[in-house]
Amino acid sequence: MLKLLDKSSPLGRPRLVGLTVGDVIAMLETFDPSAPLLVNGENGGLEEVLGFRATGVALNVNSAEGFGPHDLPDPGRRPDTVAVVLRAAG
Numbered sequence: 001m002l003k004l005l006d007k008s009s010p011l012g013r014p015r016l017v018g019l020t021v022g023d024v025i026a027m028l029e030t031f032d033p034s035a036p037l038l039v040n041g042e043n044g045g046l047e048e049v050l051g052f053r054a055t056g057v058a059l060n061v062n063s064a065e066g067f068g069p070h071d072l073p074d075p076g077r078r079p080d081t082v083a084v085v086l087r088a089a090g
Helices: 022-026
Strands: 038-040 048-059 080-087
Touching: none
Parallel strands: none
Antiparallel strands: 038 048, 048 080
């Protein structure tokens, strides 16, 4: 899960301090490559991961309960960063 812990960076842009793609690759290399990859379902249970997609993300735009802090940028707005997002079965 991505977390925004430090809003300042040398370039004046928000800095994410969650896992990177490299971190995940290194972790996954320690597991049996035939093991299924699952994520928590929205309302419980587990769902299969079907793939990944790279997408532009706006950082720190949601503060409502139950929403992640980051989201897709509004139409016409430049994304703050590009992230890799899991695509789950549900």
